[in-house]
Amino acid sequence: MTFIKKTLASSIAIAAAASMAATAQAEISDGEVRIGYLADMSGTYRDLAGPGGLEALQMAIEDFGGSVDGMPIEVFSADDRNSADVGANTVREWVDQRNVDLVAGMVASSVTIAVTKVLEENDGFGIVSGSAASSITNEHCTPNHIHWVYDTYPLANGTARAVVEQGGDSWFMLTADYAFGHALEADVTKVVEENGGEIVGGVRHPFPTDDFSSYILQAQGSGAKIIGLANAGADTVNAINTASQFGVVEAGQQLAGLLVFLNDVYAMGLDTTQGLLLTTGWYWNMDEQAREWAERYYERVGSMPTMVQAGIYSSTMHYLQAVEATGSDDTQTVREYMMKQPIHDFFARNGRVREDGRMVHDMYLARVKSPDQSTHEWDLYEILTSIPAEEAYRPLSESQCKLVQN
């Protein structure tokens, strides 16, 4: 009797839970769409995403109308201080206790990899805009996140290939010693070697590093034609400045900045950076649509947006449209819808979300202008070519992602 009672009770409980899950799928939980913005708000990577990215997110929400089907959109934000622990704990609390539907932003790759694991365990959802490591949608892919703006694969593919084709066939790699740097170094090595070049040496420097003089000296001693900078943010800025103090370019070596953001070029000035080749996912002055949005952003923030800040707007907009169209904030429902919809806005051209979570879109090879070419303080890049979406990113046939059937 007790046995029957127990079975009966548990089957009722299971049925109830299942029906609740079914209703949850077709509804917006808590009557609110909750977005958590996680980024480095005060450290090395602040200026490429940081408070500007939060502003871009707010712009997207305002442009969307501030609510989805009459349900308000609430935004939380936190500073991950580039620490994987801080990021993962923050997101665990957001998903566990505040029922956050979307985690946006995410910059340092080490933080992102930790956060996406938490999202996978708790069935949360994240859109990564700031991180670079291509492993985020390769060996670290999850069904719970999408990677939006760029990754190390097109950076290597765009910049390194262009440099090797121009005769820069021996490389010395200056690599930030963590997930992102390693991923970029691996991608660059592959591209350089495939195109007939050679990696003659390298240094993995601690993250972050202020003084690059020792590493620059080692790079000078290596005799390589190209010094590849597999780092980002303040590290790249410091490395380029130090190289200019030590007369690297005058002595006949060239720098290849593999991940250079608009704010970095702005901070260093055109005197130091002119002629630098770089690959970018977006540039504010690349066409009318981009310019129009960038100028609105400029009005609010006082600086021109980086590709990451623009990507945060674009991805948030796409997410909100998906929630509205499906009437749900359930992770898989929204993700599936986002995968079905092509993305074509001021930010992404020929964009689509693949099954590994990678949003592929056209990328651009750019060259930093010389001070004579530049007409005003934010006139920094000249776009040389665009790299079609399907060629820019790692092909699915090479993917190690568990979501891809190979």
Add this chain to the structure above:
Amino acid sequence: MTMIFGVPVAVFMGQLLLGLINGAFYALLSLGLAVIFGLLKIVNFAHGAMYMLGAFTTLLGMQYLGVNYWAALLLTPLVVGLGGMLVERVLLRRIAHLDHLYGLLLTFGLALIFEGSLINFFGVSGARYPTPDALQGGYQLGFMFLPKYRAWVLLAAIIVCVFTWYMIERTRLGAYLRAGTENPALMQAFGVNVPLLVTLTYGFGVALAAFAGVLAAPLYPVSPTMGSNLLIVVFAVVVIGGMGSILGAILTGLGMGLIEGLTKVYYPEAANTVIFLVMILVLLLRPAGLFGKEA
């Protein structure tokens, strides 16, 4: 090519020289900390912020008031040092009779406030300060290209360090200072204005940090976080040298620069940690520091 442990001699020599230059920064900063701790027993966690303010004052002075580098070398330590004296007079003096921990917390809080407010206005990308014209270019030493500016930094830092050591250890003013901290009541009975001495000493320690900030401005991007990155290393240097030892701070600063420089060649991944490894070793074997006196 002759090699030293698998590294060409030229590269090795270059690294030693660069290590020495970085060491000169450590020496200047740890010297200021050691003076403040040795004489006032304040663990000055705002030291990194003062260094950063030195660099910022130099940058803003040039942008808004047209103050050139050479004038800034004199004016910035003066301005920031006066600010330091104000901090001592208004804040630190009130907690001088309490445990050291309170001074540490207060200065740490001040550092966060300075850093946070500047981040709010300037961001973290940092701005560049041009190298003064007279120090553009460099010397071809055969084994390396040495930018003139770095040679100047080494020279200037060593001059200031020697001057400070001499003043504290060998002059009458220095003797008053040391005596005033040993036994303030007795010194006051002799008619020496001890509170004024304390204020001046704190101001001087801060001015040393600001001076290092001016030297750093053309080398590194001037950014609000530049001080906090350096502060922990400098504290480790002071601990290794022996808290409060003036000569210890200078020699350890230079020595740690060298050790760090060599680590960057042989095992760059550990470059940011090697100083702390040395610190652990020193604390295990000689808890008072290399140059400290056993209590």
